Amino acid sequence: MKKFFKNIGPGPLVAAAFIGPGTVTVSTLAGVNFGFTLLWAMVLSIFATVILQEMAARLGIVSQKGLSEIIREEIKHPIVKGIAVLLIISAIVIGNAAYEAGNISGGALGMEAIVGNVIWEIGQLKLNIMSLIIGVIAFVLLYIGNYKVLEKAFVFLVILMSFAFITTAILTKPNLLEILKAIVIPVAPEGSILTIIALIGTTVVPYNLFLHASLAKTKWKSKSDLPIAKKDTLVAVILGGTVSMCIIIAASAIQKQSITNTSDLALGLEPLFGSFAKYFLAIGLFAAGITSAITAPLAAAFVTSGCLGWEADLKSKKFKSVWMVIVVLGVVFSSIGFKSIEIIKFAQVSNGLLLPIIAGFLLWVMNKSSVLGSYVNSKFQNVLGVIILIITIFLGVKGILSVFNVI
Structure with a gap:
């Protein structure tokens, strides 16, 4: 058991990163609106x-460098390098800004379920106080750097919520x-394309590829550790994905067509927690929101530092400016x-659209x-990678066309 815990690497952290407010919200919406139909998208x-995460971990261990650092070093042509760096920074900053909005909205949803919605009006401008509070908490914890103890508590709460969805x-x-049929037969009902992209975007999080490479090189220094890293990734991601599938299955039983607030989301937990479901989900969403609201800005800062050749130091002014x-x-x-529900969904769609760029x-x-x-x-790994890339590009193009009502 001691050896088992010693070998645990960044895999669970990667899994925890995609089981956030976005996953709970998008998976619930998928279950409510389309039943089991989109389970195949989650399996994909x-x-x-x-x-992709196995590739990122292998890259970090073998090269002992981060993904953005390697891209900057390996592109020799100055113009091409400039375009690539600009593209990556733009993608990660825009994606993480949207993701951060989703994280903060998720945490705010949790608080609103307990204390209600508090709006602060400044002239014609209306500000959600709960979002401001979540943002201030994330800012303070990042600034002082003393957030690890809190993070462990939050991750525990999110894991507890995960077990709740599996049981539910x-x-x-x-x-x-019907579940088996939905897993093996891809079906895209009318109006489901953006939900499919969001399901992929909430699971294959682009910034996790950068984060995993950096964390893997910190955890493991020898190429002999590659099998352990592979197992770490495989177990953690499959367990995390199973939780997401269980949320879809639980949500399929919700007898409500429109999900607009935490109370609606909590209906998926009522078979297990009854009238306390709303409060249980509120704590889980708050925990998931705060945890992700800390990791997303940090990841953006690490990526930007690697691309621009800055020192990845938590106390560096340049590093701080990015996460701020x-x-x-x-x-x-x-x-x-x-x-809030729409912001969270947009964040996941944004991630899904950015994925082909980072995966490429x-x-x-x-x-x-x-x-x-x-x-x-290997050739086989490249074939799998190219298939994933083609699918994400295809879905991304369809998503953009559907947003502009072309299809």
Whole structure:
């Protein structure tokens, strides 16, 4: 048991990063609106996450460098390098700003379920006080750097909520044959394309690819650790994905067509917790929101530092300036009157649209022998990677077209 815990790496942290307010919200919406139909999309997401995160972990261990750092070093042409760095920073900053808004909105949803919605009016401007409070908490914890103890408590609460959804999914007594059918037969009902992209975006989180490479090189220094890292990724991602699938299954039993607040989301937990479901989910959403509101800005700061060659030091002014921008943008987007559920969903769709860009860079790096030597991708790994890339590009294009009502 002691050896087991010693070998636990960044896999559970990656899984915890995608089981946040976005996952709870989007998976619930998928279950309520489409039943079991979109379970195949979550299975695809789990598969893609395992493949891409394994590559990221292998890259970090073998090269002992972060993904953004390697991209900056390996692109030799100054113009191409400038475009690539700008593209990555833009993608991560925009994506994480949207993600941060979703995290803060999720935490605020949890608080609103207990204390109600508090709006502060300044002239014509209306600000959500709960979003401001979540943003201030995240800002203070990041600034002083003493957030690890709190993070452990929050992760515990999120894990507790995960077990609740697994148990609830079992209590709803779903039709196992229908679940199996939904897993193996891809179906995209009318109006489901953005939900499919959101399910992928909430699981295969682009910034996690950068984060995993950086964390893996810190945890493991020897190439002999690669099998342990692979197992760590596989177990953690599959368990995390199973929780997401259980949320969809539990939500399928909700007899309500419109999900607009925490009380509606909590209906998925009522078979297990009855009238206390709302408060239990509120604590879970608050915990998930705060935890993610801390990690998303940090990841953006690490990525930007790697791309621009800055020192990745928590006390560095440049490093601080990046996460400060992300937190401020997150608070602004989540507090100016948009519906929290819609912000969270937009964040996941945004992630889904950004994924092809980041996955493309990762695949390119994973085939460079100058970086990985004999540990470059095998032909089979490249085939899987290209299939994932094609699917994400296809969904991304369809998503953009559907947003503009072209399809």
